[in-house]
Amino acid sequence: MWAYFGIHALILVAIATLNSETVAAQRRKDAIRDDVYPPLWDSAPENLLDFPVEGNKIVINAWNYQERLGVYKNLLNSSAKYFTAFGSQNFGNILWGLPLQHGWQFHTGRLADPSGVTSCGHEAGALLCISVRSWWACMNYYLAIIPFLGAVEAGLFGELPYEIEILPPEEQRADFCYSVADCRSRIPKLMDEWKAYFEYLLSTEQKAASPTMRSSFKLDDALSFMWKGHMASLAYALPRFQDSLKYLSDPEANFGEDWASGVDFIAATHFSTDLQNTKKFQALLPQRMLVEGDVIPFISDFSPQQNKILLSLSALHKTNQLTGGLLLKLWQKAMSTEAGREVGRKLFEDLAASRKFNQWEYIMI
Template sequence: FTCNCHFLLFFYVIAVNYYLAIIPFLSAVEAGFFGQLQHEIEILPPEELRADFCYSIADCRSRIPKLIDAWKAYFEYLLSTEQKSDGPSASSFSIEKEEALHYLWEAHVVSIAYAVPKFRNSLKYVSGPEASFGENWANAVDFIAATHFSADLQNINYFQAFLPPRMLSESDQVSFISDFSPEQNIVLLSLCTLHKANKLTGGTLLLLWRMAMSTEAGRAVVRSLVEKLVTGLKFDPVGI
């Protein structure tokens, strides 16, 4: 028995991202984000695994209403900010951005929570370290989401350099991978440790983290800390 592990990993990534791309798109259509469209939108189904996805607003709403509602709320909020007649001040823009990030990450987490378990079996065909990284990253998203991280192009382009540049193999030992940078090894180890700690506490660690991130001040402190850690700057716990 042989398998194309690269293809299976590719399928896993595409399948999960379907719920982070197509579902938001259909939700935006339902929210009226693109205005009044003359025709209904329907995604062409694949030849195989048709039952793993939904393809229209009605289809998705009947099968995954929680996901549709979460993404629709995000786009409805964006529309509500555009409809305000008075020009936004710097402070109001900051508040609106923070609120938008709240809706965005809430929807993102709901999609991940649904898609990852649904396609988890695909990970058994890739290496153990690669499968573990997939699970560790999905766990980390919950923690990242709580900080309302600004997932714009500039931030994503910068921070993705600290993630693995290739698939992990069975011979890769986390934190000791020779062709990874020291930062990439540290991030891999950190993601693994975070996931283990959250599992050992039965999810209590994430609960406490979300409580700590319940205020903008708390989120700002953590975002600043993360930026300083990854850029190699010295961290001063008093003068963050």
């Protein structure tokens, strides 16, 4: 009998061990997925019909993190076939930069209400809420909803059975547009820039379908269209949400403007915003919001690389301002050829790869 109980106990221990190992393995798998994808990626809507349908319209709440993430997920899924030559699992898709940035903003608290008036975006309140008072969230709207509506207008999703309607925020409703027709009437040039990117993708598929022609897809051309749309969104949104910077600490507000300015320089190199490249460079960005008392490049809980990136972005922005934008124009001219862009990308890669930080660099700047 004791032998029976002994064997039974061993079986129970084995089962418990197996279960714990299975749970641990699943947690490791989830952690790996969380590390690769933006937070809550798996639970974001992956089909347009996964969003609510009301009154013959697909209704999307762009002020909910999961639903805005779903907009990106639909864009990536529908454009995946154009990037099959650049790796498996759609990792080579150059639209990854947008949802990964959105995920970084969510993870670091940059989508929450910075004024503290509401609990929107805060762990103690509505965590998935995106605050219209967040400068980052408002800027991101023009890098999420406008590309998405441009894709709808271009026909990336084919013939849709319903119209698309974006829900407005509770405040500042006039600062945004909410449908293809609405955005087309209010910001036609910006819509054109994003529509052109998706029309380019669609045109390469049509040519590939011809028995006498191969696909005309070129990554550099796709990057050119995508970055034009990206810069147009920032150029339109920056002056519109200047007042929202007042809710941020001075160091965070300065970083936001430095980052937006730096994107213009990155864009000129046709930097490939695929998943791997974006993840690598995004790790160098601050993993929390900057607060009063943070002095670049001497922020103690930031790595030397993160401090160096913040310093470089600040110096780039200030120098461009002092030259009246001449620095950016000269850089864009230097990046006007494929050879020049290759050199430009190498410079950014070298900057990111350098683990050393010389405090004399700060003094020199």
